[in-house]
Amino acid sequence: MSTDNSLIDLGPAVPFPPPLLFVGGIAIGVLLDLVLPLPAVIPDARWVVSAGLTLVLIGLGCMFAGILTFRKFRTAVYPNRPASTMVDSGLYAYTRNPMYTGLTTAYLGGVLLTGVLWVLLLLPVVLTLLVTQVIRREERHLRERFPEAYADYCARVGRWF
Template sequence: MTKDLGPAVRFPPPLLFVAGLGTGVMIDRYGQLPPLWPATPAVEVVGALLGVLGLAIVYTGILTFRRFRTAIYPNRPAKLVVDSGIYAFTRNPMYLGMSVFYAGGVLILHSLGALVQFPIVLVVLHVHVIAREERHLWQRFPQEYAAYCARVRRWI
């Protein structure tokens, strides 16, 4: 019997978002890109609110996984398909939350480079993380995961 390695994601997904923001800021600085918008208190507040909302969504997903005692890290096998709590509304609340947080970071940093990096972050996330996780869940829980996918969207 072979050991279930789970989705076998090779890096922590939050690093992808940090790398996107960091690379974007470096592009701004070294590419001498102008800020996307002027620094105003309204932009700062909206950015901060998005950051807080994003973190709240991430932590809600983590707490829900902990309540069901299943793997939070995408390099470990899932024990079950969690379909309640925030997972009744989105199949990827942690990645949704990280994306909302990233958007807040773009606003706070006034970063055109980070905005340009965002689609790249999402494509890499999909190919190297989400697709692997979904493949793992389809293989491990074919009927249950199919029913879940029919009920709940990937993002929102």
């Protein structure tokens, strides 16, 4: 018996977990620093560590709040599955991407904690890949699945804040 695969909705079809972009940026930055160190531009001070930890905690808090909101509405968290509903409450009332905003905030905390300039220099690459390989796919999927609701949502809520 054959099945018609054209009827299978893969959602945004993002082929990897998006947090890997952020973890990869930090890991590659640290490895680059071992091979080709750049001058330290972040002071080695207690307040820098405190600020870094604060950013990591705030960022992870935003990410987990976004995940919990998706779970509450029983919609896909991982973007290789279709969305079952359009979520626009909780942090999603303020940003269309609280999980990615949170990961970016945590990444910036990682910059402070590692003190590695390469990690900071790789952030634009990470964000470019995030937008082109993840967010655009998610937005396309939501436009197709919830055309009117998503257009209204985009008019009210910015991508980041």
